[in-house]
Amino acid sequence: MARRPLIAGNWKMNGLKADGVALAKGIAAKMAAEAPRCDMLVCPPATLVDAVAQAVAGSALAVGGQDCHAKTAGAHTGDIAAVALKDLGAAYVILGHSERRADHGESSALVRAKAAAAQAAGLVAVICIGETEAERDAGATLAVVGEQFAGSLPEGANAANTVIAYEPVWAIGSGRTPGIADVAEVHGAIRALAAKALGAEGAAALRILYGGSMKPANARELLALEDVDGGLIGGASLKAEDFWAIAQSCP
Ligand code: 13P
DSSP states (O other): OOOOOEEEEEOOSOOOHHHHHHHHHHHHHHHHHSOOSSEEEEEOOGGGHHHHHHHTTTSSOEEEESOOBSSSSSSOTTOOBHHHHHHHTOOEEEESOHHHHHHSOOOHHHHHHHHHHHHHTTOEEEEEEOOOHHHHHTTOHHHHHHHHHHHHOOTTOOTTTEEEEEOOGGGTTTSOOOOHHHHHHHHHHHHHHHHHHHHHHHHHHOEEEEESSOOHHHHHHHHTSTTOOEEEESGGGGSHHHHHHHHHTOO
């Protein structure tokens, strides 16, 4: 089954309003001028979701959050409800990024609850999984990724409301990436797990992104892999020309 690739930018905690709006508008303008062979998404910091969503409203560029709470409302100081992201015009939310798993102690069970809330609010949950360097060195990559996948995927997940992002923790922001065969192996293993969770058709339609030091120089090779259906891009998504060059690298 043909899966339309998704090229997603995770801006992390970067950008003030004017930069973020200009960056998003620049990408939306490129998409309008030259339709890419992929869907495109930017996930600005929560402070900019409103401004960015307004700036690109009516364009083909989608907007997402970087986290949400598992509850719809209530006494949760500083947290953000999925319905509130949706209300601002977001269509996606990144969940379980390794930086949140590490910085905020997020477990797969919590990620699963957040993903369920996101999907109930009508957002697509971009669920991140990936091993640390120590886990890879110990030969535990597939076990860790399998455990995170099974633990983070909510009951109602399907290929329309869920995207998986495989991000080896040691590849994030390091300039290092796994070998191409290693990426192919992990993505194939995730597809096989998805077949058990979602059925054969669901697994065939599910988008599995690669993330971790993806840039214009390595994107073509990664995106050409059978089970790599796009990228979740950090650093290189902060420069419109690099982000666009990655989108142009989709097969
Ligand atoms: P980099 O592209 O900067 O390595 O970040 C990847 C990432 O964490 C995207 O979520």
